[in-house]
Amino acid sequence: xxxxxxxxxxxxxFDTKKGKFVALRDIDLTIKQGxxxxxxxxxxxxxxxxxxLIAGLTKPTTGVMLCDGREIGGPxxxxxxxxxxxxxxxxxxxxxxxxxxxxxxxxxxxxxAKLKERTAAAINLVGxxxxxxxxxxxxxxxxxxxxxxxxxxxxxxxxxxxxxPFGALDxxxxxxxxxxxxKICDATQATTVMVTHDVDEAVLLSDRIVMMTNGPAATIxxxxxxxxxxxxxxxxxxxxxxxIDYRAAVLEFLYEKQAHVEKMAA
Amino acid sequence: MSALTMSGDxxxxxxxxxxxxxxxxxxxxxxxxxxxEVVAEPAKEKKMEKPATLPVAEAGTPIGERLGxxxxxxxxxxxxxxxxIGLWYVATHKGGSIPGPVQTWDAAKLLFADPFYRNGxxxxxxxxxxxxxxxxxxxxxxxxxxVGIPLGFILGRSAFLSAMINxxxxxxxxxxxxxxLPIGLLVFKKADPxxxxxxxxxxxxxxxxxxxxxxxxxxxxxxxVARVLALSEWKVVTKILFPAVLPYMLxxxxxxxxxxxxxxxxxEMLTGGVGIGFWVWDEWNNLKVEHIIIAIFVIGxxxxxxxxxxxxxxxxxxxxxx
Numbered sequence: 001x002x003x004x005x006x007x008x009x010x011x012x013x014f015d016t017k018k019g020k021f022v023a024l025r026d027i028d029l030t031i032k033q034g035x036x037x038x039x040x041x042x043x044x045x046x047x048x049x050x051x052x053l054i055a056g057l058t059k060p061t062t063g064v065m066l067c068d069g070r071e072i073g074g075p076x077x078x079x080x081x082x083x084x085x086x087x088x089x090x091x092x093x094x095x096x097x098x099x100x101x102x103x104x105x106x107x108x109x110x111x112x113a114k115l116k117e118r119t120a121a122a123i124n125l126v127g128x129x130x131x132x133x134x135x136x137x138x139x140x141x142x143x144x145x146x147x148x149x150x151x152x153x154x155x156x157x158x159x160x161x162x163x164x165p166f167g168a169l170d171x172x173x174x175x176x177x178x179x180x181x182x183k184i185c186d187a188t189q190a191t192t193v194m195v196t197h198d199v200d201e202a203v204l205l206s207d208r209i210v211m212m213t214n215g216p217a218a219t220i221x222x223x224x225x226x227x228x229x230x231x232x233x234x235x236x237x238x239x240x241x242x243x244i245d246y247r248a249a250v251l252e253f254l255y256e257k258q259a260h261v262e263k264m265a266a
Numbered sequence: 267m268s269a270l271t272m273s274g275d276x277x278x279x280x281x282x283x284x285x286x287x288x289x290x291x292x293x294x295x296x297x298x299x300x301x302x303e304v305v306a307e308p309a310k311e312k313k314m315e316k317p318a319t320l321p322v323a324e325a326g327t328p329i330g331e332r333l334g335x336x337x338x339x340x341x342x343x344x345x346x347x348x349x350x351i352g353l354w355y356v357a358t359h360k361g362g363s364i365p366g367p368v369q370t371w372d373a374a375k376l377l378f379a380d381p382f383y384r385n386g387x388x389x390x391x392x393x394x395x396x397x398x399x400x401x402x403x404x405x406x407x408x409x410x411x412x413v414g415i416p417l418g419f420i421l422g423r424s425a426f427l428s429a430m431i432n433x434x435x436x437x438x439x440x441x442x443x444x445x446x447l448p449i450g451l452l453v454f455k456k457a458d459p460x461x462x463x464x465x466x467x468x469x470x471x472x473x474x475x476x477x478x479x480x481x482x483x484x485x486x487x488x489x490x491v492a493r494v495l496a497l498s499e500w501k502v503v504t505k506i507l508f509p510a511v512l513p514y515m516l517x518x519x520x521x522x523x524x525x526x527x528x529x530x531x532x533x534e535m536l537t538g539g540v541g542i543g544f545w546v547w548d549e550w551n552n553l554k555v556e557h558i559i560i561a562i563f564v565i566g567x568x569x570x571x572x573x574x575x576x577x578x579x580x581x582x583x584x585x586x587x588x
Contacts, residue, residue, distance in 0.1 A: 101495050
């Protein structure tokens with residue numbers, strides 16, 4: 001499907017104590033089914049705001065948003081979110097956290113055994129069989145984030161939305177999870193939108209990189225198609241001239257064309 | 267006592283446990299090389315040779331020191347009690363209307379020899395008096411929990427209702443519960459339910475306010491999860507709100523019980539019947555001052571037990587749920 005997610009003329013204005021604050025304006029973006037999109041930009045450019053809009057957690061001030069032909073009216077399990085800080089419920093085990101989502105989506109049609117099977121499969125997908133009965137405070141940050149991904153994937157969402165999912169992790173764990181995510185996305189053909197501020201992550205994972213201008217009143221600056229064959233391997237790509245060019249293009253956008261905010265802030 | 271500090275406590279406990287587990291190990295290795303912690307220099311050299319023994323030797327600092335830690339925990343309170351009783355003795359040993367520790371102790375021995383006797387409605391053992399006070403607190407507090415906790419949830423969820431009812435709560439909360447006693451007597455026409463009703467009034471405020479505050483402080487992240495999953499209101503309450511609010515609720519319960527136990531003594535002095543408050547007043551009329559002092563200790567100890575058991579319960583429940 002060519003136009004799986006459609007975002008047309010979307011703007012977001014917040015009412016603040018100092019008056020109206022225009023966070024986003026004139027956002028136009030269509031996402032194909034199975035596509036992996038990265039949203040990248042400096043902090044405060046409204047990447048997360050855009051993601052929340054797609055998730056339905058906030059409503060746009062202007063414009064129209066469609067997902068699979070229907071207007072996005074609010075949050076729902078067909079647009080699963082992996083939150084930046086994992087947001088697992090601390091009083092539930094990893095299994096129970098995932099089960100809560102599975103039960104909500106499939107509980108009406110399927111029996112308990114089948115629901116448990118689905119939960120176990122999702123946990124297995126992120127390689128956490130051994131930690132399934134542990135509580136979130138008993139596992140590492142990377143494992144928590146994997147449970148968050150398992151919870152999102154277990155719902156078999158139409159769109160997987162990820163808000164800097166690996167931002168709080170160390171570089172080695174992040175690389176490992178990126179590789180896992182690539183495998184999972186290849187296997188499930190999930191349509192994914194990921195907010196990131198990591199250039200390498202964006203180039204490695206995405207089909208297209210949506211680069212946002214600086215806020216306030218941020219919008220889409222450029223969209224970069226990443227035509228690297230899959231499966232991708234970070235080590236071989238490191239010397240690939242095409243990969244290096246894509247990386248340079250994103251860096252150029254971020255640090256030359258959109259550098260002024262950094263100076264203003266400094 | 268916020269949810270945050272709860273989880274903070276929890277993560278802190280792990281290293282302590284680990285240190286405890288290592289302690290016996292360290293203890294045994296210490297006996298084999300007792301010099302390690304006395305002489306610093308050779309110990310350092312040993313560190314260079316066998317780094318593996320280093321953490322063990324440090325974690326297991328000698329049994330004597332661990333006994334010292336126990337002593338540090340027990341000795342000061344013990345000393346405080348001795349000083350208190352000493353001052354009491356010094357203040358009363360020349361005679362006077364207030365009995366000294368020795369007289370009180372003798373009276374207590376007699377009193378506690380048979381705490382559960384019954385010689386008619388106005389002459390019962392101290393055990394019965396304490397139990398009937400506890401019963402009143404239990405009933406009044408139970409009703410307060412039944413009303414206060416759901417009301418707290420509602421106020422926490424609805425900004426409108428909260429804005430509507432909060433001024434009323436702020437107006438009524440500082441009123442001494444005893445001011446409500448005549449109203450209770452008027453409505454119930456009997457002393458006993460009036461006292462219970464007074465307990466209800468004084469217990470309900472902390473319960474409402476803490477529960478409402480807990481509901482308002484449920485992290486937005488958890489609520490976003492609920493929204494993305496589109497959970498039913500029932501699931502939101504049972505899986506997210508209730509566990510998140512539990513620590514606040516338990517704080518409310520603890521404050522309520524504490525206040526209720528404070529108030530019951532005064533309420534019973536006014537209403538009479540059987541109960542520790544009434545007993546104090548009765549013994550004052552009998553001029554048995556040593557019994558009043560015993561009652562003060564009993565009230566204090568029961569209050570302490572109530573408080574500590576609720577703290578234990580809170581710790582157990584939040585440990586399970588966090």
